[in-house]
Amino acid sequence: MAKQKLAYVCNECGEDFSKWQGQCSNCGNWNTLSEVRLGSGKRSTSSGGGYAGAAGQQAQILDLSAVELSETPRFSSGIGEFDRVLGGGMVPGSAILIGGHPGAGKSTLLLQTMCQLAQRMSALYVSGEESLQQIAMRAQRLSLPMQGLKMLAETSVERILEMATQLQPKLLVVDSIQVVHTELIDSAPGGVSQVRESAAILTRFAKQTGTVLMLVGHVTKDGTLAGPKVLEHMIDASLLLEGSHDSRFRTLRGIKNRFGAVNELGVFAMLEQGLKEIKNPSSIFLQRTEHAVPGSLVMVVWEGTRPLLVEIQALVDESHLSAPRRVAVGLEQNRLAMLLAVLHRHGGLHCGDQDVFVNVVGGVRVAETSADLALLLAIVSSFRDQPLPQDLVVFGEVGLSGEIRPVPSGQERIREAAKHGFKRAIVPAANVPKGGVEGMELVPVKFLNEALAAL
Structure with missing residues (x-):
C-alpha cells in the first residue's frame, strides 16, 4: 500500500509547506496552516482526476x-442581471463559484436559472444539503417549470462524475462544495484538503467536457468565502x-471573472x-424623503460597466468622548x-471635536x-445644518492638496x-463635456474651496 504524503496549506493564501509552522511565511497570518493528505499519487483518468492539462x-x-x-461562445442564463455579472452569459467549460450568507438566495437563484435552461438543454442539479423533496417544493412555490431538470442527491465526487x-x-450545479468529498482524500468533508x-476534480471535468460548472460556497462570519483561498484561484468566476x-x-457582485469585468453589480428583489431582476438599480437607491434634509446628497458611482446613482448621508454631532468617533458604513473608514x-x-472646517457618521443608503459598498x-459636501451640510437641493448631484476625487x-x-x-x-451637478472641471x-x-470645480463656495 502506497504511503500517503502530507502537506500543510495556509487557509488564507493557499501557500503549501512541507512542515507545520505557527506562522505562514507568505501572508504572515498565525495558526492558519492545515494538514492535507495528498494520497498515493495514482489517479483514475476516467473519474476526472487526471492531470492531462486543463482541458x-x-x-x-x-x-x-x-x-x-x-x-x-456564450449562452444566456435567462436572467439579464445574472448575465451582466457573468460578462454577457455563461461560457462552456467555465467554473463559477457563488457565495453568500445563509438565506441570501443562492439556491433560489440557481434553481430559477436551472429550471429555465433545462427547457432547452441538458442540466443536472446536485444537492448535498437539501433533499430532493425540499427543492421540488421550492420550485412549485416559485411556479417554475419542473420538466426536464435532472436532480441528484449525492455528496461523493466520484459518484457525481459517474452520473454526469x-x-x-451542459450545465452542472453542485450545492455546495463544502459538503462533497472525494475518496482520494482521507479527511472529513468541508476540510481544506477535501474542498481543494x-x-x-470537478473543475477538471468541466474543462474536459465543456460543461458549465456552478459551485455554491459558504461564507465566514466576516463575509468572505469559506475554505482555502486557493479555491478562488481554481475557478474562472467568483460571485x-x-x-x-x-x-x-x-x-450580486463579481469578485473575479476571467470572461468579463470584475466588480460588476447585478441587483435583484x-x-x-x-429573485426578480431590477434593470434600473438607480431607481431603488434614490427613494429619498419628500423634503430636503441636512447631510443628504446624491452621488454617481461606477459599478462594473454602468453608472449607479446612490444617496450618501452624513451626521456630524458634538462628541463627549476624548476621541471622537469616525464611523463609515459602505465606505472605507481610513479614507474618511x-x-x-x-x-x-x-x-477651514474643524471636526476634531465632532462625531462623524457616514452611510451609503441601500447597503451599497x-x-x-x-x-x-x-x-465632504454631505459632512459640511450636516455640520452647518443646511439642506442641499434635491436636484443636485456630485462626484469627484479629492486630493491631499485640496484639488478636485x-x-x-x-x-x-x-x-x-x-x-x-x-x-445641477458639481463635478471636476476635467469631466465637463464641451x-x-x-x-x-x-458647475466645474478645480479645488475644494470652489466646491464649498458653489453650495
Whole structure:
C-alpha cells in the first residue's frame, strides 16, 4: 500500500509547506496552516482526476501568433442581471463559484436559472444539503417549470462524475462544495484538503467536457468565502450574493471573472416568485424623503460597466468622548479620516471635536474615489445644518492638496444623472463635456474651496 504524503496549506493564501509552522511565511497570518493528505499519487483518468492539462488534451507548444482567435461562445442564463455579472452569459467549460450568507438566495437563484435552461438543454442539479423533496417544493412555490431538470442527491465526487458522464449535461450545479468529498482524500468533508481536491476534480471535468460548472460556497462570519483561498484561484468566476435579512433587495457582485469585468453589480428583489431582476438599480437607491434634509446628497458611482446613482448621508454631532468617533458604513473608514483632515486644512472646517457618521443608503459598498467630494459636501451640510437641493448631484476625487481630480467615465455619469431628472451637478472641471448636457447646469470645480463656495 502506497504511503500517503502530507502537506500543510495556509487557509488564507493557499501557500503549501512541507512542515507545520505557527506562522505562514507568505501572508504572515498565525495558526492558519492545515494538514492535507495528498494520497498515493495514482489517479483514475476516467473519474476526472487526471492531470492531462486543463482541458484534458495533450499539451503542445504554439507560437502566440498561431493561436486561433475566436469569440468565446456564450449562452444566456435567462436572467439579464445574472448575465451582466457573468460578462454577457455563461461560457462552456467555465467554473463559477457563488457565495453568500445563509438565506441570501443562492439556491433560489440557481434553481430559477436551472429550471429555465433545462427547457432547452441538458442540466443536472446536485444537492448535498437539501433533499430532493425540499427543492421540488421550492420550485412549485416559485411556479417554475419542473420538466426536464435532472436532480441528484449525492455528496461523493466520484459518484457525481459517474452520473454526469452518463447524462452529459451542459450545465452542472453542485450545492455546495463544502459538503462533497472525494475518496482520494482521507479527511472529513468541508476540510481544506477535501474542498481543494473536490473543486479541482470537478473543475477538471468541466474543462474536459465543456460543461458549465456552478459551485455554491459558504461564507465566514466576516463575509468572505469559506475554505482555502486557493479555491478562488481554481475557478474562472467568483460571485458574491449580498443582502441583509431586513431588506428584500439582493446584490450580486463579481469578485473575479476571467470572461468579463470584475466588480460588476447585478441587483435583484426577493419576492414571493423568487429573485426578480431590477434593470434600473438607480431607481431603488434614490427613494429619498419628500423634503430636503441636512447631510443628504446624491452621488454617481461606477459599478462594473454602468453608472449607479446612490444617496450618501452624513451626521456630524458634538462628541463627549476624548476621541471622537469616525464611523463609515459602505465606505472605507481610513479614507474618511483622511478626507476630514483635507476638509480642515483646505476647507477651514474643524471636526476634531465632532462625531462623524457616514452611510451609503441601500447597503451599497463604494470602493472608488469618486465619492470623495460628495462625502465632504454631505459632512459640511450636516455640520452647518443646511439642506442641499434635491436636484443636485456630485462626484469627484479629492486630493491631499485640496484639488478636485477627474474620475473615469465622467460624461456617462452626468448623462445618467440627467436621465433621472437632476438639474445641477458639481463635478471636476476635467469631466465637463464641451457641449454640456441639455437640461443640466454643470458647475466645474478645480479645488475644494470652489466646491464649498458653489453650495
